[in-house]
Amino acid sequence: MTPLILTDATEAAAAVADRIVSLVQSKPDAVLGLATGATMEPVYAAVIAAHRAGRVSFSRVSSFNLDEYVALPTEHPGSYRSTMNRLLFEHIDIDPARTHVPDGMANDTDAAAEAYERQILQAGGIDLQLLGIGRNGHIGFNEPGSRLDSRTRRVELHAETLTANRAFFEDGGVPQQAITMGIATILSARSIIVLATGAAKKAAINQALAGFFTPACPASALVGHPDVTWIVDPAAAPDAEAA
Numbered sequence: 001m002t003p004l005i006l007t008d009a010t011e012a013a014a015a016v017a018d019r020i021v022s023l024v025q026s027k028p029d030a031v032l033g034l035a036t037g038a039t040m041e042p043v044y045a046a047v048i049a050a051h052r053a054g055r056v057s058f059s060r061v062s063s064f065n066l067d068e069y070v071a072l073p074t075e076h077p078g079s080y081r082s083t084m085n086r087l088l089f090e091h092i093d094i095d096p097a098r099t100h101v102p103d104g105m106a107n108d109t110d111a112a113a114e115a116y117e118r119q120i121l122q123a124g125g126i127d128l129q130l131l132g133i134g135r136n137g138h139i140g141f142n143e144p145g146s147r148l149d150s151r152t153r154r155v156e157l158h159a160e161t162l163t164a165n166r167a168f169f170e171d172g173g174v175p176q177q178a179i180t181m182g183i184a185t186i187l188s189a190r191s192i193i194v195l196a197t198g199a200a201k202k203a204a205i206n207q208a209l210a211g212f213f214t215p216a217c218p219a220s221a222l223v224g225h226p227d228v229t230w231i232v233d234p235a236a237a238p239d240a241e242a243a
């Protein structure tokens with residue numbers, strides 16, 4: 001599990017975007033697993049640039065986002081549905097009906113979570129899952145302590161996640177719960193790319209790449225997947241002994 005260490009965050013994001021573009025070029029009806037967060041913003045900008053340059057069409061692609069806040073109206077600029085529309089979907093030729101984000105406004109979040117799992121299966125499963133990593137090692141919103149066999153479900157966000165995500169909420173009122181794909185859902189993807197940039201992610205990357213699963217670092221669960229690519233910038237690169 002040696003990560004690709006690229007020269008800076010821009011190059012790292014470009015490398016992730018290239019892999020998405022290559023997959024869709026070779027499989028035009030690919031099913032993408034997408035993530036939100038600051039790390040992904042340059043990735044989506046590079047994907048949009050590739051689309052505008054005529055290199056790739058998303059007209060037959062389906063997508064499933066990892067997570068969504070609970071009880072935050074979809075129209076709120078901080079919701080992951082709005083964020084994905086604004087940062088990616090509105091700028092490429094993807095069919096909005098084939099873009100999926102968990103329904104954080106559902107009255108019955110358990111039923112919504114089960115429905116999401118079914119929709120992923122009906123789409124044929126995820127070809128490529130894109131992941132960022134939390135400072136506390138979370139993937140999706142699977143916080144430390146999450147089970148390896150967890151599936152899409154409602155979760156409570158940890159204090160450090162609330163602090164990190166407050167930046168996206170002008171009024172500081174970041175939601176405390178989310179619906180997230182589970183660790184087992186993520187591990188069901190045929191291939192996975194993790195992108196981590198910046199010094200704040202270094203400790204989590206060190207733990208994730210230690211070579212064994214520990215519930216203290218949910219990203220370490222990826223050790224059990226046969227096709228994971230880790231892409232980092234020098235600031236997030238693991239210490240030599242962990243790589």
Ligand code: F6R
Nearest residue numbers: 035036037038039132133134140
């Ligand atoms: C977002 C998600 C999270 C983020 C992680 C890193 O959909 O599932 O796991 O990938 O919190 O966020 P940033 O990139 O903002 O540091």
